Amino acid sequence: MNEDELAELLSSSETNPSSFPHTPRRQAASPEAVGSPDNGALHTQESPLSHYSTLNDTTALVHTQQQRILSTLDDDSLLQLVNSFHRPVERQPILGDEPDSGVGWAGGADPALSTASSPQSPEDADSGPAVSPPPNTDYASYGEYFAHKKNQQQHRDAYVKRLYQDTLNNGQEFSPIFKDCIIYVNGRTDPDRLQLHQKIILHGGQFMHFLSGKTSVTHIVASNLTSKKKLEFAKYKVVTPAWIVDSIAADKRLPWQKYALITGDEAQPKLTLNNGNPQRKDSPPSDSAATFTLDCKHPSFLESFFAKSRLHHLSTWKADLRAHFSDKFVEHGKLQRVSEDDNVAIFHVDFDCFFATVSALSNNCYNLHKDALAVAHGTSTSEIASCNYVARSFGVKNGMWVRSARRLCPQLICIPYNFEQYEINSKLLYQILDETSSFDMILPLSIDEAICVKKLHSSPHFDEVQTECEQIASSIRQRVLEVTGGCTVSIGCGASLVCARLALKSAKPDGQCIVMNMTDQSQIDDFLSGVHLKDLPGIGASIVDKVVRQILPEYVKVPTIGELKTHSSLQLLTSKLGVRTGRKVHLFLSGKDDEESCRILRNPIDFFARKSISVDINYAIRFDTIHEIDDFISRVCDHLCSKIMDLGLVTPQVTLKILRRCAHAPIEPAKYLGCGECDSFSRSSRFGLPTDQVGLIATEIKSSFRMLACPPADLRGLAIQLNQLEKKAIQINQQRLPFGGLSTIPKPVLKPDSFNSLPPILKEDVRAELSKRRIEVPQSPAGKRKISSPVKEYWDRFHGKQQGTGEQKLPSSLDEDFMSHLPSQIQREIRRDHAIVKKTRSSVRKNLVHKEEIVETRKPWLETRSTLNEIDTFQTLTRPREVCTLIGAWIDQTVSIGPHKDDLDLFDNYLKKLASKNRTHQVLLIAKLMSSRLEYHSTFAPSNQRGRQEWEEYLLRRMTAILNSSTKYPRVFDI
DNA sequence: CCTGAGCCTAAG
DNA sequence: CATCGCTTAGGCTCAGG
Structure with missing residues (x-):
């Protein structure tokens, strides 16, 4: 046994609480060995320790090896390891000792779940590890129990990963080849399961210890499969172990199809049909977008949904750009700011119909200027993410359903998304802007849009400024066109943000509009007077509607700035639109930025700072029971918590927002799996102390969901927000040494419960190791300790x-x-x-x-x-x-x-x-x-x-x- | 009058 | 087959002390 195996042992020893240590009853190669996904979770798990029996039937050898390895760890690693076995149990002080009566009474035990418990054979009962909680006391359901197990496994995988990074790779992360992959290894393999496990987790993948109906995977690794298994796994991507090995050797994830174990028609990519001809119209993207059922109950639903959601991409890109901006200035220390007195030229740079252009260019078989193109997933109720100007000339608009667009423009061609290319082209733009030495500040607005600020140094000659700005703009546009091989950007330039934006509007497509030479207000007014109200930044349909109905006389059909200016006053605007909005509109009428928009110039760090984080899913939400919703909430909270942990943030307040089908709305709306017409409800709740603990947060959200009393079948959307994020205070566990300690790295402390959480097989060895190092070993409790409520x-x-x-x-x-x-x-x-x-x-x-x-x-x-x-x-x-x-x-x-x-x-x-x-x-x-x-x-x-x-x-x-x-x-x- | 909850609005 | 209706921030309104 080597260190790899210890890692495996530590990371999976809790997989099967009922069989530790355990003599396998079966051969790994036999068809029954692994169990089918349908057989429920518990009894089908392959015991992670079963392989030890091939070494020796007794545990003596295990102990010897274990002792040796434990002794090689330094104190910190040892303590961390022990602590990693303990995670506080999620506590719910409801109705005395029934911790989750909120679920328990709702519908009785889930029959599928209760059968899962029965296979625990009596002979296994005594040898179960101490960490295994008795059913029905600490967990709301077996579902939650397994979610907890899975969590622990991931927790320890992460630990092992860190350990290896530190020892083998100078603390550097291994390249995350298998990011977003959830991989299950089936049967005998070469390299074996343990080695594959290590390879997968080190390279960013997630290793599943067992298959079950609830826990599914993106890939299955196997060397050979029985015909029965082939049928069972037909819907998965089943690959040979060489896929893992070769991908690591190539330092990138290789296309799985080349390593497909099942070579039926359904698993074979259609690529071979038009080999040499890359123009595959209307065929779905081949790799990674596997044939997954879009089911919100599926554990990787969130991931697969996000992978294809344009809006999700837009949002995450934006967040990343902002974070990157802030990081850069933390790094460089200095930040140019624009004060109120500075004269500036603001360049608003924006790709023309970004998605459509990039998708068309990467397909290389359409004429951007002649074909009517639109980016969309589907054919009827699919939304158009972006369409080119040819399509727009027919009245096609972004966000429109393909079906309605086709009515306007029958020859419309739908082309697929290419998120990767969008990112690449965006990076190119930002790179070009960075290289343009003319700017004092480059503010990212979104993936395809940036604001560049140039301070003007007291040059009264506006003509010169105008000329210089024209040159800057045209050189940027030229460069982007070259570098991206066909993407065009438009640039609007003005003395204020709002003017730059409006200039951009008039510059589009593929143009530039510089309005720096406005020496007096009347010229600005002329420029503005014809502008549609809707074009003002931050003014949408709702506000325009209010203006039209409450301020402008009825005969005004298209409300323009000029008309509003002659028919309104600051007082009227604030009274009809609210104080802030009214003031904003009033400033815009004179081409001035409002206070809020100025903040991005005056204090961009503050403007870009993250104040909240959230996940919204308002698509494909179809649940039958509250248990399924609980599971879903857990997964979403997991997602959010790992994000804020990465960022080192904690939250004092969480909000749940749901969409509930309107009473009169049909069960299934026109749009496939859409949310249809819904009512929105939300509920927020606070913690006494800010937290990043998924257990606390998920419990709070589940409780909020019950408060909103929405029948599970009517749920159509769900959003969870973590509000008022703040930096996590660095916890000081140890008293400061009286003589002023030099050590700045806090030593890990052995948590009292950690030791008791260790599997029995580890306990004595760890105890020996700890006492050798004079680390106090906690006493074993006399009896099984009852989990008490926090109050107790x-x-x-x-x-x-x-x-x-x-x-x-x-x-x-x-x-x-x-x-x-x-x-x-x-x-x-x-x-x-x-x-x-x-x-x-x-x-x-x-x-x-x-x-x-x-x-x-x-x-x-x-x-x-x-x-x-x-x-x-x-x-x-x-x-x-x-x-x-x-x-x-x-x-x-x-x-x-x-x-x-x-x-x-x-x-x-x-x-x-x-x-x-x-x-x-x-x-x-x-x-x-x-x-x-x-x-x-x-x-x-x-x-x-x-x-x-x-x-x-x-x-x-x-x-x-x-x-x-x-x-x-x-x-x-x-x- | 201030505060916060629960909406709404806007943007890409 | 369909299809992937996100995320963040600010503002408004109203209730409550």
């Missing part, structure tokens, strides 16, 4: 040392770290309660003293409240806030003596009505509220045991029963 944990932490004394100390302030781990809803409750308890601490004590008397004299509390008698108000929930307040007060006042039976009956009745009225989400909310309230009391006033027990019992028995018995909710959510 907090209580334990706070009272751990004083529990025996009987002294009940109340904290004077809230622990922010602890608070940050709670859902924001509950945080708010606790903060409020904290304030209340602080005020009434003495009275609580008094109550406790007189507990016995109180019990004797207890009366229905709820019944004595006035709100109680307005139970109808209560039931319609027109004032949910009041209801919550009432319940809170009810618990507060009865927490030591317990609720009165009459009150409970009344309350029961209310909840049942809510549940039967399709408002189960509100029952859930109330349950959460009550749960947190009780937890809270248990923390700050722990002596009132008896009453609280009664309450908790009620919560557990009655509430859960009501939630589970709800017929409406499952009907809506689990069709």
Whole structure:
């Protein structure tokens, strides 16, 4: 066994919790060995350790090798390794020990999932690693459990990758040949599975340890396949191991088709048909865009969708350009800024119908100036991303459906996207602009658009300036045409951003318009007067509509700047359009930039700084159950969290936005898999402390989704935003040395739970290794530790040392770290309660003293409240806030003596009505509220045991029963 | 009057 | 077959203290 194998061992030891250590029951080559994707996840996994049995049936050898390798690691690596086995379990303090009753009660266990648990054979049960959590306690479902497993595997793959980078490649990343590939290795291979695993993860790929219905892959590597397997894998890209080896040797991902193992017709690319003839009209792009079913439930849906979405590309390109801009200035330290007094010439440079031109040029068989061309995926309801000027002369517009465009222009030719080429040509443009020494600042606006700023040094001769600008512009245009081999840019130039933009508009296509020689306002007015309102930057259809309907007289058909100027005033504009927009429009009317647009010139770093990050998917969203949506949310959150982690950012606020099919809209809209007509809803929530933890964020979003109460089948779009991003503070885990330590690199600290999370096979060796190095080894806990709620944990932490004394100390302030781990809803409750308890601490004590008397004299509390008698108000929930307040007060006042039976009956009745009225989400909310309230009391006033027990019992028995018995909710959510 | 949530708008 | 309707930032409105 070598180090590679240890890496494999460490990175996959948790794959199969039920078989470690484990004697394989099968040969890897036999057809049953790996299992089919349909057989469910658990019992079909190939045990990652099965190969050890070929070495020796005992674990002695493993231990020896392991000890040797452990001893070669330095302290930091060892600790990191151990820590990497532990990830905090996602906690959801809802309804006591049912951590995710929000799912559990919704529709009962997913039958497919529960069968997945059954194959755990009894003989395996004892040998399972300690890390394996018992089902139904820590995870909402097996789906989540496996998601967690997968996460851990990736986490450790990343660790191993780093390790190898550091040791073998000077810390440099290996070239990410297999980026975006999710690869599964099937059966016996040469090089073997372990080596392939290493190669794949080092080069940016993702290694799947098992195939299942839920977890799919982009490639399967195999040397040979049974005919049954060939059928099964027909829809995948199945390649020989040589694809991996050769790709690495060539330092680029080679076309998989050359290594295709299955050579049926469906797997064979059509390229051979027109060999030598690159003009393949209307054929889909051959590689990478494999024949994947577009199903939002598929784990790699997000990836495959993004790969083909023009809007996604535009957005990410833009973000990348901005980031690059900022990086460059961090690097160079200095930034030219434009102050208010500077005279500047602003060049607005923009490719002409960028996508259409580039796609046409890379296809090399169309005449840009004669053929009507449009870039689009499909043939009918596909949107046109870009069309050339020939097509535009027929009235074809960007964003139009191909079907409608064809009605205007029957000879329209649709050509495919070529995102790679767009990027290349964009880089060329920026390179040319960089090389043009005339500019003080080059601001990226988008993939095909940039603003170049030239400061004018007190030259009053506008004619000279005009001439110079003309020359700059024409030389840029000439150069771009040469370098890109046919792409044209247009350039607008003016003294302000808005003038440059409007000049650009009139320069298009393939032209330039320099309007620097305007010496007086009347000339500017002349230039502006004929400009359409819609052409002003930041003025869209909605604002134009407002202007036309509310300001301009009816007879004005095409609202121009000239007309608006004669019919409006600043006062009128601000009153009709809002203060900011009104002021902006008013400034534009005189050709001046508004305050907001100026910011890009005055403080571009601030302008380009990232303030939020989000993922929106409003296409192909079709779910049946809330579980599928939960899984989807998890994946999206994963995506977002890994992004902000890379950027070193944390978020204090997350927002969920959904699109829900309008009641009257058809189930399937005209556009294939489109969202159709929808209503939009959003919900934001805050964390006590900014976080980048996917567990916290995903939980919060899932909770928000339940609040929005959208039936899964009606969901058509989903967006998750992380707002108000800030730099993650560098955590200092160690106390600073009193004599001023020289060490600046923080040493990793062994987390207490990490050691216990290690698989048993590793535990003793690691313990030995740690003790050899005098690193304190945590004691094994006596029994299996129950995962407690954060509140309990907090209580334990706070009272751990004083529990025996009987002294009940109340904290004077809230622990922010602890608070940050709670859902924001509950945080708010606790903060409020904290304030209340602080005020009434003495009275609580008094109550406790007189507990016995109180019990004797207890009366229905709820019944004595006035709100109680307005139970109808209560039931319609027109004032949910009041209801919550009432319940809170009810618990507060009865927490030591317990609720009165009459009150409970009344309350029961209310909840049942809510549940039967399709408002189960509100029952859930109330349950959460009550749960947190009780937890809270248990923390700050722990002596009132008896009453609280009664309450908790009620919560557990009655509430859960009501939630589970709800017929409406499952009907809506689990069709 | 200030603040924040939940919309809307715009851009490429 | 279809088809890939994103992402970020600012502004408006209204409710609540």
